[in-house]
Amino acid sequence: MATSLNLRVNGRARRIRVDDPQMPLLYALRDDLGLKGPHFGCGLAQCGACTVHVAGEAVRSCRFPVADAANKPVTTLEGLSTGKKLHPLQQAFIAEQAVQCGYCINGMIMQAAALLAKHRRPSDAAIKQALAGNLCRCGTHVRIVRAVKRAAAMG
Amino acid sequence: MLQTRISRRHVLKGSGALVVSFAIAPSLANAQAKPPMAKTVAVDQVDGFIAIDAKGAVTLYSGKVDLGTGVRTALAQIAAEELSVPFERVDVVQGDTALTPDQGITWGSLTIQAGGMQVRQACATARAALIEMAAKRLGAPKDALAIKDGRIAAKGGKAVSYGQLIGGKRFDLKVDAKAPVKSPASYTIVGKSVPRTDIPAKVIGTFTYMQDFRLPGMLQARVVRPPAMKAELVSFDDADAKKIPGYVATVRKGNFLAAVARGEWAAIRAAGAIKAKWSDWAGLPDAAKLWDHVRATKAVKDEVFQKVGDTDAAMKTGAKTLSAVYDFAIHTHGSIGPSCAVAEFKAGKLTVWTASQATHLLRKQLAKMLDLTPEDVRCIYIEGSGCYGRNGHEDAAADAALIAKELGKPVRVQWSRADEHGWDPKGPPTLLEHKAALDDKGNVAAWESLVYIPDRPKGFEVTLVAAELSGLPKDSAFPGNIHQSLAIPYSFPNVKATARWLSETPFKPSWIRTPGRMQNTYANECFIDELAAAAGVDPLEFRRRNLKDPRGLELLERLTKLAEWKPKSAAAPAAGDVAKGRGVSYIKYELVRTYVGVVADVTVDRKSGKIKVERFFVAHDCGQIINPDGLKNQIEGNVVQTVSRTLMEELKFSRSAVTSLDWESYPILTFPDVPDVVIDLIDRPNERPWGAGEPAAAVVPSAIANAVFDAVGVRLRSVPFTPEKVLAALKKG
Numbered sequence: 001m002a003t004s005l006n007l008r009v010n011g012r013a014r015r016i017r018v019d020d021p022q023m024p025l026l027y028a029l030r031d032d033l034g035l036k037g038p039h040f041g042c043g044l045a046q047c048g049a050c051t052v053h054v055a056g057e058a059v060r061s062c063r064f065p066v067a068d069a070a071n072k073p074v075t076t077l078e079g080l081s082t083g084k085k086l087h088p089l090q091q092a093f094i095a096e097q098a099v100q101c102g103y104c105i106n107g108m109i110m111q112a113a114a115l116l117a118k119h120r121r122p123s124d125a126a127i128k129q130a131l132a133g134n135l136c137r138c139g140t141h142v143r144i145v146r147a148v149k150r151a152a153a154m155g
Numbered sequence: 156m157l158q159t160r161i162s163r164r165h166v167l168k169g170s171g172a173l174v175v176s177f178a179i180a181p182s183l184a185n186a187q188a189k190p191p192m193a194k195t196v197a198v199d200q201v202d203g204f205i206a207i208d209a210k211g212a213v214t215l216y217s218g219k220v221d222l223g224t225g226v227r228t229a230l231a232q233i234a235a236e237e238l239s240v241p242f243e244r245v246d247v248v249q250g251d252t253a254l255t256p257d258q259g260i261t262w263g264s265l266t267i268q269a270g271g272m273q274v275r276q277a278c279a280t281a282r283a284a285l286i287e288m289a290a291k292r293l294g295a296p297k298d299a300l301a302i303k304d305g306r307i308a309a310k311g312g313k314a315v316s317y318g319q320l321i322g323g324k325r326f327d328l329k330v331d332a333k334a335p336v337k338s339p340a341s342y343t344i345v346g347k348s349v350p351r352t353d354i355p356a357k358v359i360g361t362f363t364y365m366q367d368f369r370l371p372g373m374l375q376a377r378v379v380r381p382p383a384m385k386a387e388l389v390s391f392d393d394a395d396a397k398k399i400p401g402y403v404a405t406v407r408k409g410n411f412l413a414a415v416a417r418g419e420w421a422a423i424r425a426a427g428a429i430k431a432k433w434s435d436w437a438g439l440p441d442a443a444k445l446w447d448h449v450r451a452t453k454a455v456k457d458e459v460f461q462k463v464g465d466t467d468a469a470m471k472t473g474a475k476t477l478s479a480v481y482d483f484a485i486h487t488h489g490s491i492g493p494s495c496a497v498a499e500f501k502a503g504k505l506t507v508w509t510a511s512q513a514t515h516l517l518r519k520q521l522a523k524m525l526d527l528t529p530e531d532v533r534c535i536y537i538e539g540s541g542c543y544g545r546n547g548h549e550d551a552a553a554d555a556a557l558i559a560k561e562l563g564k565p566v567r568v569q570w571s572r573a574d575e576h577g578w579d580p581k582g583p584p585t586l587l588e589h590k591a592a593l594d595d596k597g598n599v600a601a602w603e604s605l606v607y608i609p610d611r612p613k614g615f616e617v618t619l620v621a622a623e624l625s626g627l628p629k630d631s632a633f634p635g636n637i638h639q640s641l642a643i644p645y646s647f648p649n650v651k652a653t654a655r656w657l658s659e660t661p662f663k664p665s666w667i668r669t670p671g672r673m674q675n676t677y678a679n680e681c682f683i684d685e686l687a688a689a690a691g692v693d694p695l696e697f698r699r700r701n702l703k704d705p706r707g708l709e710l711l712e713r714l715t716k717l718a719e720w721k722p723k724s725a726a727a728p729a730a731g732d733v734a735k736g737r738g739v740s741y742i743k744y745e746l747v748r749t750y751v752g753v754v755a756d757v758t759v760d761r762k763s764g765k766i767k768v769e770r771f772f773v774a775h776d777c778g779q780i781i782n783p784d785g786l787k788n789q790i791e792g793n794v795v796q797t798v799s800r801t802l803m804e805e806l807k808f809s810r811s812a813v814t815s816l817d818w819e820s821y822p823i824l825t826f827p828d829v830p831d832v833v834i835d836l837i838d839r840p841n842e843r844p845w846g847a848g849e850p851a852a853a854v855v856p857s858a859i860a861n862a863v864f865d866a867v868g869v870r871l872r873s874v875p876f877t878p879e880k881v882l883a884a885l886k887k888g
Contacts, residue, residue, distance in 0.1 A: 002400065019400040020420065025418040036367040037360025039540075041491050042572040046818040049491055079361035082388045086359065093358045098351060099783055101223025101541030102357035102790050103364060103492045128826035135818060137491045139795030141829040143788065153318055 005070045011032060015150030021067035025059075026050045028066045029076060034135035036075030039108050041135075048107035052076045058114035077106045081114060089113055092151035093105025093144075107134045114146045121152050176279035190231050191465045196256050201284070201326040203256040204277035205234065209322030211305045213238060218258030219270035220250040221353070222512055223541040224848060225785040230700060232781055233271050233613075237278035237337060240305040250536025261546065263636070263665060264846025268748070271844065279334040281326055289322045289852075297775040306787065322393050339432065341838040346840060348784035353538070365510040366495045366541035371563040374403055375557050376421040377426035379412040380574060381624075383436035383811035388412055395428040403427065406561050408765065409626035412884045413558055414471040439661050446482050449586045453658040456609045457747065461723035464649035469601035473592020477689055480680040481589070483856075483874045484805035485560070486582040487815065490669055492540025492574035494547030494692045498555035499565040505532045507550040509538025516616060517549050521556050524622045524629060543796070547579040548605075553621035557658035569781040573816040581615050581806060583609050587678035597690030599701065601649040606675060607884075608637050609660040619663050635838040637671025639745045640853060645681055645701035658811030661808070668796065669849040672745065673856065679876065680740040680857030685870065694723035694861060695739045707743055710750045710774050711836065714739070717835045718772035723865075734759050736866025739852035749850040750776040750837075753794075755830075755858035759866045761885060764878030768859060773851055775834060778842035790851045791832045797855035799824035805875050818884040834844055 003021065007014045007028065016032045029035045029052065029068070040050030045060035050080055052061045053075040075132050081087040089109045110133060115122060115130040116135075122130065125153070127148045134145065197203045198218075206214045221227035231245040237243075248254055248660045250261075258270045263546040264384045280820070286307060289299045294308035308314035339346070356362035381388065394413055401421030406413045414425035441447035470476060497508040507526060511517045514534035539548060547570055555568040570578075571733045586607040592600045622629035638654040687697035697713050720739070736759065743751045756770040780786055803822055805817040816823035860871045867885040 019418075023420045028416070030367075031419050034369075035360065036238065039364070039492055039542075040366060040569065041493075042701060045819055046572075047491055058278070077358075081359070085324065090358045094350070094354055096489055097352045097354060097358050097788060099351070099795060100225070101491075101538070102354070103223075103366075104541035105357055106360065107550075109358060119505055122649060125827075128829070131826045135491060135823060135825065137489050137543075137796065137823065139792035139799075139829075140789050141824075142832055144684070145826070145829075155809060 005066060005068060007074060008072065009074045010076060014107055022065050023076070024062050024066045025052070025054070025066045025069045026061040029061060035076050035078055037122060039103055040106070042121050042126055046135070049104050051107040051110040053110060053114065056117070068128055077109060080109065082139060087113065088151040088154040089116070089148065090152070092147040092154065096143050096147040098140060098143035098147035100140045104134065105113075106138045108136070108144050110141070112151070116155060118150070120155060124149070176599040185211065192256055197250070198256040198258060198273065199329055201277050201281050201328045201330055204274055205281055207317050209300045209318045211240070211244065211316050211318035211322065213240055215245055215247045215274065215774070217247055217249045217270065217274065217481050218515065219510060220514070221538055222261055223268070223538065224789055225782070228349055229267060229785055230271055230274055231352070231779045232344045232347070232349055233275050234278050236342055237275050237394055238282055238305070239302045242344050244348055250534070251396055252513070252514050252518045252534045258788055260513040260516060262512060262751070264744070264848040264850060266846070267844050268846045271781065273330070275336060276332060277330045279336045280328055280331040281330070283334045284326055285317055285320055292320065297398050303526055316827065319339045345781055346838070347369045348782055349866050351785065363537065364492065365494050365537040368537050369567070370499060370565040372756040373424040373567050374415050374417060374562065376413045376415045376555070376566050376568045377422045377571070378554050378568065378574065379414065379426050379429055379431055381410060381433045382605040383433065385438060386410070386433040386436040388453060389432040389434055391429055391431040393429045394841060395403055395430070395511065397424040398593060399425045399428060404562060406558050408557060408561070409584065410625060411557065411624035413554065415558060415562065417567065417572055419579070420764045426846045439808055439812070442808050445584055446586055447582055448661070449607050449657070452607070452660070453720050455656040455658050457639070458654050458656065459651060460638055460654060461650055461652035462510065463511070463647065463820060464621070466601040466603050466649045466651040469649040470590070470592045470603070473600045474595040475689060476591065476621060477530065477593070477681055477685060478588070478590040479560065479870070481587040481681060481872045483585040483674040483677060485584045485662065486667055486800055486804050487576055487806055487821060488546035488579050489821065490540040490542060490546055490575065493549035493570035493572055494550040494579070495567070495569045496555040497549065497567045498552065498559035498560040499567060500556070500563060502530060505556055505560065507532070507534045507552050507556055508537050508544060509534055510548045511552060512542055512545065513549070517552060520549070520619055521553060523561055524553060525556060526628070528686055544666040544670065545580060546603060546665070547575055549604050549617070550620040551861060553619035554850070554875060557625060559619045576812040576816045576821055580621055581659045581662040582667040582670065583662070583664040585674035586670070588673065589678055589682040591682065591686055592687065593690055597692060599645070599647045599686055602643065602647045602651075604641055604652045604679065605655060606638065606641055606653070608671065609664045610656040610658060617663060638676070640672035640742065641679070642746055644700070644707060644741070644743045644746055645683065646703050646752055646799040647701065651700045659685070669791070669852040672849065672853045673797070676742050676853040677856040677860070680742070680854060681860045681870070681872065684738065684861040685880050686862065688864070694775070695720055696722055698739070698741050704798050705741065706776065707741070707750055709887055710752050710776050711741065713835050713837060714752035714754060716773065716775035717774055717833065732761050733850070734761065734866040736862045736864070736865070737796055738861025738865055739860045740858040740861065742850060742853050744846070744850040744853065748845040749847060751850045753851070753854045755855070755857045755862045757859060757862040757866060760880065761867065764881035764885070766859065766863060766881060767828060767878055770831045770833065771855070771858070773832065773834045774837065775847070775851060776837040776839065777847045777850070779844040780838045781844060783836055783838070786847050787834050789847050790834055792847070793851035794855055795824065797852040798830060798859070800874060801856040801859050801874055803875050803877070812887060823825055834864070
């Protein structure tokens with residue numbers, strides 16, 4: 001039985017129809033709303049490629065039921081910057097060229113954004129710990145840490 | 156295509172105001188769905204590689220594709236440089252069988268070395284032709300013309316642009332191997348760290364990965380995999396699947412079974428709701444006795460790849476003989492994004508959008524599977540999640556093609572994490588036996604190596620899973636050239652390096668970053684360390700002593716300085732629970748190209764058995780460097796990924812199937828354990844460029860093993876170096 005849900009994604013009110021309220025938020029974002037920032041990586045909340053913010057907290061959207069996101073502010077990589085200026089993390093990832101294939105980078109930036117919102121100047125160890133649950137297969141880690149540090153210094 | 160062009164041209168002006176320009180970009184789907192213009196894809200034609208429009212914009216058609224390594228940018232640099240046009244004016248179309256030349260698979264660290272040089276020569280030919288045309292048009296002698304930014308000017312100021320000379324027209328020229336290339340001394344684009352053109356879109360979420368690609372009216376499918384790899388599908392009941400809103404169809408062909416729905420979540424639910432009955436199958440070897448199995452596998456033949464002197468005789472006269480057996484576990488590719496493809500079958504023609512590293516080869520394989528001609532199949536490359544060899548991309552393409560043909564509608568197949576871990580082809584288990592004799596002065600009198608590897612291919616095709624499951628026609632396949640780098644760079648008087656080609660291997664074998672070269676170099680460079688220790692000579696000095704190659708010696712000199720290497724004649728295991736050590740390793744890749752030397756700094760926790768790699772020093776010489784920062788990114792990736800493979804990775808399996816089906820059962824390195832990587836690039840602008848996608852990975856496992864020996868005095872001869880193995884080695888002493 002299809003139901004309607006009200007989502008607030010990147011500052012916009014969106015109404016979607018869902019057949020299964022337990023459907024992970026990721027599918028609503030990607031398939032219903034056509035977003036390309038959050039990625040499917042494992043569907044098991046193990047890798048972090050799907051990370052988005054729900055009410056300011058970084059969550060794994062591949063396991064987060066869409067119904068639980070109703071009426072809460074959802075921010076994706078696309079909505080991280082406000083206005084025309086890129087978010088410091090996005091600027092820093094470009095400046096440090098902290099991307100190889102970049103498939104995991106959504107999660108890296110969204111997880112790091114949640115960290116920087118709470119800790120303005122994290123140490124290297126704190127950055128590594130905050131990103132410990134985010135997997136990268138290309139081995140971009142050293143640049144990612146540099147980029148997060150650079151963003152922290154900018155912020 | 157259009158999207159990346161827009162991104163690059165805006166991005167290079169500064170990264171402050173990107174959002175608006177991306178929002179107006181048309182979708183990739185619309186841009187690529189148009190029928191291809193009539194265009195040659197011949198590798199010997201200039202028009203195969205480049206086209207220049209009336210405004211002077213250059214399109215580079217590359218059969219080599221960017222697998223997440225940044226070569227799209229590097230190839231554009233080579234083209235822009237050789238054509239003397241601004242970098243921003245070059246756009247790149249990759250891996251489209253209707254548009255790009257077949258430059259072979261994107262593998263083997265050959266994209267710049269081979270593919271880039273084809274591009275360079277095509278552009279040099281085009282440039283010479285443009286000069287010829289300009290001389291006629293301007294009525295000036297060729298040697299009095301100046302070229303800058305896509306304009307050719309005569310003395311006195313008369314000038315003509317490339318757009319005016321050739322805009323929209325074909326060159327109709329063969330690539331001239333003798334067309335003069337520019338002097339490296341005049342380079343302004345090659346050799347510079349030009350920022351990668353794909354990165355801005357990737358960090359703001361507008362990049363279209365394969366996994367993001369959509370077609371209008373497209374259906375979503377998930378394949379129902381057998382619980383045992385070669386089980387037969389006895390029967391299935393899809394009554395529950397049919398009740399799921401959005402369900403469209405169940406597709407069965409032999410043992411291939413898939414659920415198709417309108418939405419992706421519905422497809423996942425429908426696939427989960429199908430009750431399938433499979434036969435038993437338990438044909439895999441006992442994982443606990445894997446190496447006995449490998450050794451007992453029927454050999455097709457032994458083939459000697461390096462033979463110097465007479466090792467049999469020299470072994471008998473040596474003052475001291477040593478032997479060691481090394482093994483290297485089965486690895487999976489582990490792309491962060493599971494494989495994905497979209498296929499459309501219309502009016503007898505198949506179009507497949509794929510992240511395959513080998514679109515031209517895939518086209519032939521799909522044609523064979525579906526009884527089409529290759530001309531009826533078009534494969535279009537779209538960059539996917541990082542690819543380090545032949546993983547599941549081609550198989551996802553075959554899944555999608557099979558279902559699309561059955562249903563006559565465009566279909567997207569997204570593999571699950573378990574599909575990816577369970578069904579991508581694997582890096583085969585590799586066993587190596589080494590033996591050597593030292594004379595009474597500690598010199599190596601004889602060196603013998605023997606590697607057990609799956610037999611060589613006729614072609615380079617790894618069979619498609621969908622063809623296997625469905626019983627449709629397929630080609631047999633094995634990874635190639637995995638005997639490379641078994642031969643050693645050291646000048647010992649007696650050497651024999653032998654590959655024992657095996658008739659079978661437990662899983663469909665494939666190439667994963669540095670295939671064979673990694674395993675062979677691991678054993679070689681561990682064993683030479685063992686010999687150095689037996690001879691009582693510093694391991695770096697021992698290598699130097701046995702090298703004659705001046706370029707290799709220079710590299711080791713640079714490495715010595717970079718790492719501040721202090722000679723030592725024997726391991727002096729440190730006291731305390733946590734011991735520090737450092738190890739060295741060296742390679743001249745395949746004995747014919749890229750030189751890499753590394754020093755690893757590690758700590759070993761004697762209580763837990765955990766190895767932590769603190770730092771890697773890398774000296775790297777791949778000849779002419781196209782993009783120094785891009786090269787560093789590759790080297791860092793090589794090191795970090797291989798530290799993960801060396802310390803942690805091992806595919807687990809039952810007698811029936813892979814059991815490492817997620818990141819908990821196949822863990823990889825995470826941030827807290829990632830080493831620093833300190834790099835010294837040796838640039839040789841006047842030399843030819845060589846590959847860098849693999850060589851630095853080859854030396855990582857041995858450097859770690861040698862560092863562990865330095866720290867705690869035990870030899871690790873079985874990858875991965877898990878804490879359990881370290882503790883067992885320490886106990887044994």
